[in-house]
Amino acid sequence: MTNTVALPADWRDILALTKPRVMSLVVFTGLCGLLAAPQLPPLALGFTAILCIALGAGACGALNQWYEVELDAKMRRTAKRPLPSGRMDRQGALHFGVGLGAFSVVLMGLATNWLAAGLLAVSILFYVVVYTMWLKPRTAQNIVIGGAAGAFPPLIGWVAATGHFAPLPVLLFALIFMWTPPHFWALSLFVRSDYATAGIPMLPVVAGVQNTRRQIFLYTLPMAAAAIAPWPLRLAGPIYGVAAGLLSAIFVLLALPVLANQATEPSAMAPEKRLFGFSVLYLFAIFGALVADRWIVG
Amino acid sequence: MRGDDRNDGSSGQGRWGPPDYHWPKLSDGDFELLRRRQRDRARITAWLLGAFVVLLFFITIAKTSTNW
Numbered sequence: 001m002t003n004t005v006a007l008p009a010d011w012r013d014i015l016a017l018t019k020p021r022v023m024s025l026v027v028f029t030g031l032c033g034l035l036a037a038p039q040l041p042p043l044a045l046g047f048t049a050i051l052c053i054a055l056g057a058g059a060c061g062a063l064n065q066w067y068e069v070e071l072d073a074k075m076r077r078t079a080k081r082p083l084p085s086g087r088m089d090r091q092g093a094l095h096f097g098v099g100l101g102a103f104s105v106v107l108m109g110l111a112t113n114w115l116a117a118g119l120l121a122v123s124i125l126f127y128v129v130v131y132t133m134w135l136k137p138r139t140a141q142n143i144v145i146g147g148a149a150g151a152f153p154p155l156i157g158w159v160a161a162t163g164h165f166a167p168l169p170v171l172l173f174a175l176i177f178m179w180t181p182p183h184f185w186a187l188s189l190f191v192r193s194d195y196a197t198a199g200i201p202m203l204p205v206v207a208g209v210q211n212t213r214r215q216i217f218l219y220t221l222p223m224a225a226a227a228i229a230p231w232p233l234r235l236a237g238p239i240y241g242v243a244a245g246l247l248s249a250i251f252v253l254l255a256l257p258v259l260a261n262q263a264t265e266p267s268a269m270a271p272e273k274r275l276f277g278f279s280v281l282y283l284f285a286i287f288g289a290l291v292a293d294r295w296i297v298g
Numbered sequence: 299m300r301g302d303d304r305n306d307g308s309s310g311q312g313r314w315g316p317p318d319y320h321w322p323k324l325s326d327g328d329f330e331l332l333r334r335r336q337r338d339r340a341r342i343t344a345w346l347l348g349a350f351v352v353l354l355f356f357i358t359i360a361k362t363s364t365n366w
Contacts, residue, residue, distance in 0.1 A: 010335055011339055011342050041366055043360070044353070047353075
């Protein structure tokens, strides 16, 4: 029999389990997908759709941390999370994640439509089962394929509003899908020792830093094409087109010094850190421009 | 209280009593922390449930009035 006291987790730890910072980007792209749709649902239903996307993302975060507790304990960046630091019990995190995920899908189906709920369920399962459990510990292409999970929110937002697919949200899906590798590889270049310690086969660990830099640059080109495409295809107006063109040009220009950098020490990876920082801003700005275009130009 | 129902760190010895479980002794600090966390979680759960009921109300109104 154990003599340790199992204290109930603090609510801040439960909140941390949902990865609120990652959730903010997911919620924003989902909201933009919904606001860019040709017809808007009533406020209560639109709010519920975004809430469900947020809860689904929270469930992904909780289940990811439940599954990766040993890995998180080995990495400096994640060792202070509630599970590896022992502030919360693992079984509780599993129950919380499964419950939150199921709740978000059912509520989405009841409030909007079951196609959006199905997409939400697929995105949660894709992130947890395909990315976290299957791809991440096995292949250096983990975030290339796994990036699809993060690309779902604008599609879900659009389908929640309209009830069907359309070319624009599919292009937005492609944009996030192509954006994910340069974004994550830029980060993994300067924290690669953490990934190596934990035994995660991220591209810089498996294929080397120079190969990763080449791959980052190569992915920025189709990403820029996917970002700009809605304008010439007449799916978005000039505000979006100009913003997407400028932002994508800056992204490619910031990827050039990364390509030219020969450094292997994180302290000499300023171009990588700059690209990583800009990549977050890029996605926020490009989706913001899409909504501005939709509401100003129509 | 029957002797085998004690919760003071001693074991249950009676035939129908609880299994031989040694409850850990809580220090005053741990006990206070436990009660504070239980109170916080109860309060947050109550607020979330209340918000959920309000949300369901508005969802119902929106769905019935707009035929969405």
